[in-house]
Amino acid sequence: MDRILSALKALGEPTRMRVMALCAQGDLTVSELVHILGQSQPRVSRHLKLLCEAGLLQRLREGSWVFHRLAPDGEENAFVSKLVEMIPQDDEIILRDRERLGEIKRERAQKATEYFGEIAQEWAEIRALHVGDGEVEKILLDVLSPQPDYDFLDIGTATGRIMEVFSPHIRQGWGIDLSSEMLSIARANLEKGGFNNCAVRQGDMYQVPFSGESFDLVTIYQVLHYADEPLRAIIEAARVLRPGGKLAIVDFAPHEEENLRSQYQHRRLGFSETELSLLCEESGLNISQVRQLPGDPLTVTIWIAEKKDNN
Structure with a gap:
């Protein structure tokens, strides 16, 4: 009252x-x-x-x-x-x-468009090396099975694309990213698309700004290869998952594209199926599914892990 x-x-x-x-x-x-x-x-x-x-x-x-x-x-x-x-x-x-x-939103969108235009070539070059994002997105929706009462978190959200995909199927979604420029793009995209149940905020994959057991679904989409400490990032993702919740990690299988490290700051040249599965298990997660999508020359791997229900 x-x-x-x-x-x-x-x-x-x-x-x-x-x-x-x-x-x-x-x-x-x-x-x-x-x-x-x-x-x-x-x-x-x-x-x-x-x-x-x-x-x-x-x-x-x-x-x-x-x-x-x-x-x-x-x-x-x-x-x-x-x-x-x-x-x-x-x-x-x-x-x-x-x-x-409306004037402010148009100004925001213009700034976001200008920034993304500067980095668009980089994104296009990397995407040309692997399978299309649309195929991965369809698999994620299928295996994660989002529900209307679910809370969703996208770690390293970049342009907010994954939130756009999940928005129609969830109660609310959050995306975090360290880059203010990327958050501006994500915010403009969400507003333009009318995805009002989703929002973004600045946050570190090693210190997710939410309390424990806050989300039913968490995704780490093409982010882990930038991490100095992948295990810490997965442990943090597991912390904010509710018991029985699911984590989806999308990243590259091991490869030899050294230019991704020298030009685009990739810390890791992919992860083996076994290595990442062990990291998830060490974080208190049970691997339920691993899918590989071959590309040329990069193969995309999807790991689906569930948080153990202590009850």
């Missing part, structure tokens, strides 16, 4: 209602909200602080930036989306805010 009353009290102010309506459309920084609302930074920050304290918003730090987004619905705050639905979307002020938000 107290939590609901606190939320209603926080929402009972025009500017804070505008903030909630805006954050329902995606992650926003303080400076972006200042621009849209036409108010001072201290005043906007004060409103954000009250909304966060009431459990209506989340603060997500990304380097020197801090994004704000709606708190996800859950047992403790299932009322958040219901409160947002009560905000009149045809209100003149709300409509004006949306127009300014």
Whole structure:
């Protein structure tokens, strides 16, 4: 009862209602909200602080930036989306805010497009060496069998593509990446595609910014070959998996393409089926399936592991 009353009290102010309506459309920084609302930074920050304290918003730090987004619905705050639905979307002020938000999103998308254009050649050259991502994505959906009440995490999300694939089949999804530039691309892609149940935040594969047993499904898609310590990354993925949850690791089989190390900073030239299976087992996971997709010259391997249910 107290939590609901606190939320209603926080929402009972025009500017804070505008903030909630805006954050329902995606992650926003303080400076972006200042621009849209036409108010001072201290005043906007004060409103954000009250909304966060009431459990209506989340603060997500990304380097020197801090994004704000709606708190996800859950047992403790299932009322958040219901409160947002009560905000009149045809209100003149709300409509004006949306127009300014549209300008910000277009600017974001332009910056993301420019950055990705700079690295697109690198991605194209690597992808030409192995099977298409579409084939891998179909297999992942088949073997992981996502459900409407599942929580999903993509570690090293890059452009957010895997979240786009899983979004229609899950309750909510998170993607983490260390690169602010990549997160900008992922955020723009998710917004453009209307994948509102997915979001991104900055995070390290060795220190995933979520509590233990938070997710039903976790993916590490073409990321582990960058890792200095693959075992640490898998242990961390296992930590945030719920008992019975599944981890999918997609990476290359052993190969001799030295240019991937010299030009693209790959730390490992692939992993053998046995090596990665042992790493998963050492992390408290049971390997349930291994699939290999031959390419020329790179073979992609998919490992599916389940977290042991101690009950």
